[in-house]
Amino acid sequence: MKIVALAGGVGGARFLRGLRDALDADPGLAHSTLTVIANTGDDITLFGLRVSPDVDTLLYTLGGGIDEAQGWGRAEESFAVQGELAAYGVQPQWFALGDKDFGTHIARSLWLGHGLTPTEITARLAERWGLPGRGITILPMTDAPVETHVVVERAGGPEAIHFQQWWVAERAETRAEKFVVAGLDRATPAPGVLEAIGAADLVLLPPSNPVVSIGIILGVPGVREALRGTPAPIVGVAPLIGGRPVRGHADACLRAIGVDSTAAAVAGLYADFLDGWLVDPGDLESGPYPDGMQVIAHDGPLLMSDRQAAARIARASLDLGLSVNV
Amino acid sequence: MKIVALAGGVGGARFLRGLRDALDADPGLAHSTLTVIANTGDDITLFGLRVSPDVDTLLYTLGGGIDEAQGWGRAEESFAVQGELAAYGVQPQWFALGDKDFGTHIARSLWLGHGLTPTEITARLAERWGLPGRGITILPMTDAPVETHVVVERAGGPEAIHFQQWWVAERAETRAEKFVVAGLDRATPAPGVLEAIGAADLVLLPPSNPVVSIGIILGVPGVREALRGTPAPIVGVAPLIGGRPVRGHADACLRAIGVDSTAAAVAGLYADFLDGWLVDPGDLESGPYPDGMQVIAHDGPLLMSDRQAAARIARASLDLGLSVNV
Numbered sequence: 001m002k003i004v005a006l007a008g009g010v011g012g013a014r015f016l017r018g019l020r021d022a023l024d025a026d027p028g029l030a031h032s033t034l035t036v037i038a039n040t041g042d043d044i045t046l047f048g049l050r051v052s053p054d055v056d057t058l059l060y061t062l063g064g065g066i067d068e069a070q071g072w073g074r075a076e077e078s079f080a081v082q083g084e085l086a087a088y089g090v091q092p093q094w095f096a097l098g099d100k101d102f103g104t105h106i107a108r109s110l111w112l113g114h115g116l117t118p119t120e121i122t123a124r125l126a127e128r129w130g131l132p133g134r135g136i137t138i139l140p141m142t143d144a145p146v147e148t149h150v151v152v153e154r155a156g157g158p159e160a161i162h163f164q165q166w167w168v169a170e171r172a173e174t175r176a177e178k179f180v181v182a183g184l185d186r187a188t189p190a191p192g193v194l195e196a197i198g199a200a201d202l203v204l205l206p207p208s209n210p211v212v213s214i215g216i217i218l219g220v221p222g223v224r225e226a227l228r229g230t231p232a233p234i235v236g237v238a239p240l241i242g243g244r245p246v247r248g249h250a251d252a253c254l255r256a257i258g259v260d261s262t263a264a265a266v267a268g269l270y271a272d273f274l275d276g277w278l279v280d281p282g283d284l285e286s287g288p289y290p291d292g293m294q295v296i297a298h299d300g301p302l303l304m305s306d307r308q309a310a311a312r313i314a315r316a317s318l319d320l321g322l323s324v325n326v
Numbered sequence: 327m328k329i330v331a332l333a334g335g336v337g338g339a340r341f342l343r344g345l346r347d348a349l350d351a352d353p354g355l356a357h358s359t360l361t362v363i364a365n366t367g368d369d370i371t372l373f374g375l376r377v378s379p380d381v382d383t384l385l386y387t388l389g390g391g392i393d394e395a396q397g398w399g400r401a402e403e404s405f406a407v408q409g410e411l412a413a414y415g416v417q418p419q420w421f422a423l424g425d426k427d428f429g430t431h432i433a434r435s436l437w438l439g440h441g442l443t444p445t446e447i448t449a450r451l452a453e454r455w456g457l458p459g460r461g462i463t464i465l466p467m468t469d470a471p472v473e474t475h476v477v478v479e480r481a482g483g484p485e486a487i488h489f490q491q492w493w494v495a496e497r498a499e500t501r502a503e504k505f506v507v508a509g510l511d512r513a514t515p516a517p518g519v520l521e522a523i524g525a526a527d528l529v530l531l532p533p534s535n536p537v538v539s540i541g542i543i544l545g546v547p548g549v550r551e552a553l554r555g556t557p558a559p560i561v562g563v564a565p566l567i568g569g570r571p572v573r574g575h576a577d578a579c580l581r582a583i584g585v586d587s588t589a590a591a592v593a594g595l596y597a598d599f600l601d602g603w604l605v606d607p608g609d610l611e612s613g614p615y616p617d618g619m620q621v622i623a624h625d626g627p628l629l630m631s632d633r634q635a636a637a638r639i640a641r642a643s644l645d646l647g648l649s650v651n652v
Contacts, residue, residue, distance in 0.1 A: 048436035080404055084429020086406050088454050090436065099425045102432075103410020110374035110416065 008213025018310025063129025205236030334539025344636025391453025
């Protein structure tokens with residue numbers, strides 16, 4: 001089976017690792033391939049180096065190098081480089097990059113300088129993490145530089161700041177007025193993105209942030225149309241339980257676009273292409289959900305509390321995908 | 327007293343640290359300033375980052391961050407970044423950069439990207455190392471990109487390789503046919519270089535490599551003329567003892583330019599401007615030394631075996647400078 005998923009960082013990566021586990025545990029599905037279309041709107045240039053947080057979180061999580069507790073960054077990390085940059089007075093210091101992580105950003109920046117595309121670079125990085133051998137391909141949503149900015153209200157008036165500054169430095173506590181995605185309207189899908197969606201047997205939306213992760217991918221011209229047009233079933237996993245985000249600040253993001261923080265309201269964002277929606281048992285009755293969408297409750301909390309729980313949720317989404325009416 | 331020194335990496339840095347110690351120990355000289363004109367011909371772009379080995383060795387040694395045993399690189403260093411680059415298949419791997427060291431190269435490269443000159447960047451880096459407060463200024467010899475290449479004989483014919491590849495990867499064991507310094511003929515001295523030489527009370531040549539360190543600085547158009555023209559005495563410390571280099575591969579470099587590996591032959595390279603020459607006791611009779619040059623033997627081996635020995639050698643060169651006939 002050819003499975004395609006749209007994904008952001010931590011939540012998407014944990015779901016997809018669970019999905020790969022679930023596929024590998026099923027003799028009938030173990031040979032399935034998984035193509036991940038990754039959000040690159042979070043990308044940022046720090047210290048002159050290009051950082052692609054969602055792609056890296058996917059690589060590290062699926063490749064076995066992630067800091068498990070934190071969900072991002074590398075396991076057993078050290079911080080000598082950033083300590084030196086701080087000693088030299090280099091800003092910003094709010095984005096903690098570890099030494100191993102710096103290795104990735106230096107490699108990416110070097111290869112960008114050599115003229116390689118983000119797609120080509122991601123493939124090179126993925127090789128080191130053994131992903132091709134496990135049937136996993138990570139595609140950046142676009143090779144064009146796209147950066148999500150957040151308009152926040154300051155004392156002196158509105159200010160647009162990089163998404164990472166809002167998310168990390170300000171912990172999404174400053175009220176976001178709106179998101180402005182620089183370059184998105186001129187971006188084209190990366191090579192293979194539309195083809196993968198068109199040829200998929202199943203498309204999955206992990207419980208990634210519906211606004212600043214999946215919402216950004218859907219904003220790449222052509223992607224949403226491809227999802228509407230694909231013959232494959234498309235099912236998603238709600239990123240909210242009882243109106244609260246599973247992790248991250250999805251509620252702050254939804255507020256900025258005027259959408260309620262409920263599983264039903266998020267389903268509404270995907271109503272034009274989504275066939276099935278997996279929700280927490282407590283959310284099944286909290287609709288109304290969009291007409292024609294098959295909404296089912298997971299057999300247990302929709303929380304990816306550990307790798308096994310993520311695999312069970314992924315398995316449930318697979319089953320929904322295999323059974324849903326398109 | 328205003329002292330100016332031309333210097334390469336390890337040997338120059340150790341000598342200059344000894345010199346600062348000797349100055350600080352002498353109430354009459356403690357307020358002397360030290361302006362170091364550093365070789366940048368060894369500079370290299372590695373992993374997309376600009377590395378300036380001699381400048382960094384001077385900063386780390388004079389600033390107290392050097393790996394003492396090794397003579398270059400940072401003390402208590404780790405190698406996570408380079409380990410990651412190796413895992414990603416990034417070449418070359420023959421130049422060992424530690425994590426702390428990477429901090430310096432990332433800062434330098436970032437600032438170069440911001441449009442700062444090597445002179446401005448070196449001043450910023452030096453601030454962190456407390457050098458301005460100790461009367462020490464490090465000036466790169468030029469702000470122009472200059473790179474020393476080595477022509478070596480290969481099976482397929484002559485090949486020009488970067489100095490660092492020859493020095494580090496091939497340990498100067500491949501016979502050097504000649505040195506080609508890309509950009510040197512078009513380089514201009516960095517701001518302050520000629521002015522410092524012109525205003526100096528004393529100019530010192532540490533026991534740095536006469537070909538690929540001091541020789542490169544002397545090749546920057548205008549520098550040699552400034553040395554010939556300065557009213558200050560100019561004294562040097564021989565980088566060879568008994569015909570063998572104190573460290574590094576000065577003999578291999580001298581052979582490439584057709585000069586004997588003796589203290590006398592090296593003095594000959596500076597004959598047009600050098601007033602005094604400090605040699606190892608065993609080398610005093612091994613001349614002939616250039617006419618009109620005051621050659622004296624150090625009171626002990628000319629080996630900087632530790633910081634105290636370096637300070638004694640520096641003190642002897644100071645005394646020679648204070649007494650020599652110009």
